[in-house]
Amino acid sequence: MKPLEGLKIVTVEHFAAGPYGSMLLADLGATVIKVENVKTGGDPARRLGPHFLGDNDSLVFQGWNTCKQSLALDLKDPDDRRAFESVVRTADAVMNNLRGDQPGRIGLDYASLRHLNPKLVCLHISAYGRNNSRAAWPGYDYLMQAEAGLMHLTGDPSADPTRFGVSIIDFMTGTLGVTGLLAGVLKARTSGEGSDVDVSLFDVALHQLGYVGTWYLNEGIESNRVPRGSHMSVSPVQTFTSADGWLYVMCMTEQFWRLMLEKLGRQDLAEDPRFVDQNLRSRHRDELTPILDREFARQTTKHWLKVFEGTLPIAPIYTVKEALDNPFVQEVEMISAVPHSSRPDMRLLASPLRFNGQRPRQRAGSAFGADNAGLLRAEARPVNG
Numbered sequence: 001m002k003p004l005e006g007l008k009i010v011t012v013e014h015f016a017a018g019p020y021g022s023m024l025l026a027d028l029g030a031t032v033i034k035v036e037n038v039k040t041g042g043d044p045a046r047r048l049g050p051h052f053l054g055d056n057d058s059l060v061f062q063g064w065n066t067c068k069q070s071l072a073l074d075l076k077d078p079d080d081r082r083a084f085e086s087v088v089r090t091a092d093a094v095m096n097n098l099r100g101d102q103p104g105r106i107g108l109d110y111a112s113l114r115h116l117n118p119k120l121v122c123l124h125i126s127a128y129g130r131n132n133s134r135a136a137w138p139g140y141d142y143l144m145q146a147e148a149g150l151m152h153l154t155g156d157p158s159a160d161p162t163r164f165g166v167s168i169i170d171f172m173t174g175t176l177g178v179t180g181l182l183a184g185v186l187k188a189r190t191s192g193e194g195s196d197v198d199v200s201l202f203d204v205a206l207h208q209l210g211y212v213g214t215w216y217l218n219e220g221i222e223s224n225r226v227p228r229g230s231h232m233s234v235s236p237v238q239t240f241t242s243a244d245g246w247l248y249v250m251c252m253t254e255q256f257w258r259l260m261l262e263k264l265g266r267q268d269l270a271e272d273p274r275f276v277d278q279n280l281r282s283r284h285r286d287e288l289t290p291i292l293d294r295e296f297a298r299q300t301t302k303h304w305l306k307v308f309e310g311t312l313p314i315a316p317i318y319t320v321k322e323a324l325d326n327p328f329v330q331e332v333e334m335i336s337a338v339p340h341s342s343r344p345d346m347r348l349l350a351s352p353l354r355f356n357g358q359r360p361r362q363r364a365g366s367a368f369g370a371d372n373a374g375l376l377r378a379e380a381r382p383v384n385g
Contacts, residue, residue: 001355001356001358001360002028002029002360003028003029003355004025004028004029004030005029005030006029007025007029007030007031007092007093007185008030008031008033008090008091008092008093009022009025009026009030009031009032009033009091009092009093009094009095009181010033010035010084010087010088010091010093010094010095011032011033011034011035011068011094011095011096012035012075012094012095012096012097012098012108013034013043013095013096013097013125014043014044014045014097015043015044015045015064015097015170016045016064016141016167016170016171016174017097017125017141017169017170017171017173017174017177017201018095018096018097018125018174018177019034019043019045019064019065019097019174020064020170020171020174020175021095021125021173021174021175021177021178021181022034022068022095022174022178023064023065023066023067023068024174024175024178024351025178025181025182026065026066026067026068027066027067027351027360027362028351028353028360029360031069032067032068032069033068033069033071033087033091033371033375034065034068034069034070034071034365034366035071035073035075035084036070036071036072036073036368036369037072037073037074037075038072038073038074038080038369039074041056041368042056042070042072042368042369043061043065045058045060045061045064045065046058046061046368048060048061053340053342053343053346054341054342056367056368057340057342057367057368059346061365062338062340062346062348062364062365063348063349065365066338066348066362066363066364066365067362067363067365068365068366069366069370069371069374069375070365070366070367070368070369070370070371070372071084071087071369071371071372071375071376072368072369072372075106075107076106081107083376085113085116086376087375087376088113088116088117088120089116089117090117091117091120092119092120092121092185092188093120093121093122093123093181093184093185094108094113094120094121094122094123095122095123095124095125095177095178095181096108096123096124096125097124097125097126097174097177098124098126099126099127099135099136099137099138100124100126100127100128100129100130100131100132100134100135100136100137100200101130101135101136103122103124103130104130108122108124109122109124109196110122110194110195110196114194117194118192118193118194119188119189119192119193119194120188120194121181121184121185121188121194121195121197122194122195122196122197123177123178123180123181123184123197123198123199124196124197124198124199125173125174125177125199125200125201126139126198126200126201127139127140127143127144127200127201127202128200128201128202129198129200129202129203130198134202139201139202140201141167141168141169141170141201142163142167143201144169144201144202144204144205145163145164145168145169145205146161146163147202147205148202148205148206148208148209149206149209149212150163150164150169150205150208150209151163152224152225153212153223153224153225154225155225156225156227156228157224157225157226157227159225169201169204169205169208170201172204172208173199173200173201173204176199176204177197177199180197180198180199181197183197184197211232212232226285227285227286227289228240228289229248230285231250233282234251234252234278234282235251235278235281235282235285235288236249236251236257236260236281236285236288236289236292237249237250237251237252238285238289239317240289240292240293240296241293241296241297242296242297242299242300242301242303242304243297243298243299243300243301243303244300244301245300245301245316245317246301246316246317247296247301247304247305247314247315247316247317248314248315248316248317249292249296249312249313249314250313250314251312251313252313254277254278256312256313257270257281258270259311259312260308260312263307263308263312264292264295264296266291266295269288269291274287274288275288301316333350333359334349334350334352335347335348335349335350336348336349336350336359336361336362338362338363338364339364340364341364341367346364348362350362
């Protein structure tokens with residue numbers, strides 16, 4: 001099932017946030033036409049190594065661009081601009097993830113494009129937004145993690161400030177961006193009027209502070225990193241050592257706390273005055289941790305997973321290899337075969353969405369400029385440069 005079939009998106013994008021968001025739409029059946037700069041060889045992610053797929057393509061690029069078409073143009077060239085507008089005329093939305101000052105300059109905003117289609121929705125994914133003192137600033141995911149306080153909250157208190165292991169702000173911004181795009185399209189279909197939709201990496205990063213931000217805004221509480229990847233206020237919710245590795249345990253409720261103690265044979269801890277309720281356990285986390293470490297260290301990770309299976313929220317702490325080789329990943333079909341002309345056995349992470357129990361099928365993203373002839377009229381100028 002491809003629920004977005006019939007939706008047409010034209011996107012001027014590169015690297016991660018925009019491509020990740022538009023890929024979600026493409027995998028769900030939307031026609032996503034990726035406009036790439038003919039002068040520079042297209043999206044720089046095509047040349048982002050170290051693992052390449054023939055000429056001007058890479059595993060990084062394919063991981064963010066499945067099911068998309070490629071249209072190679074120079075938007076500053078009058079003929080190519082006319083070709084671009086001919087494609088936009090029948091689109092539902094145009095999106096970009098350029099610097100905040102660029103969409104207005106090169107005519108990618110609603111004011112510039114509404115004459116082509118008054119229902120058009122224009123999504124702008126930028127670093128800091130389009131209408132403020134930082135509109136012209138370049139910016140990337142890790143900078144946002146730094147300035148929004150996320151690096152200050154990540155890692156062990158004794159360690160340096162630490163970023164997330166992946167570009168989570170890029171992916172969150174892309175996801176929220178296309179959520180706004182779809183909302184705009186729905187509104188345009190009933191009102192007949194399109195719009196600009198804006199989302200920035202900075203805003204999304206700050207929004208991820210969640211309750212930590214709410215605590216500060218209302219109580220002046222300045223949260224800091226806590227040891228063992230612990231929850232800020234609930235305990236025990238943290239890592240523990242097993243005989244051969246690490247576990248993450250989440251006793252988010254009193255029921256889970258007492259279940260864990262029963263299975264560990266340590267019901268005595270429920271009566272310990274330091275640990276009798278959630279607030280006290282959080283306050284005495286440093287005393288509780290070594291006690292539970294000793295208990296979990298008596299057996300292997302596999303043993304504890306079996307003991308608590310389906311009853312206590314618990315997970316092994318895996319390497320990337322272990323995570324992707326996990327049999328459960330195969331069971332839920334989160335890895336899909338996506339043949340590529342240079343790599344027939346290419347595998348990618350599948351769409352996390354299911355419709356009627358099925359994940360949308362994926363195909364490799366088009367080669368640079370491969371769809372020019374099909375997308376443009378016969379008299380359109382061929383790819384040059």
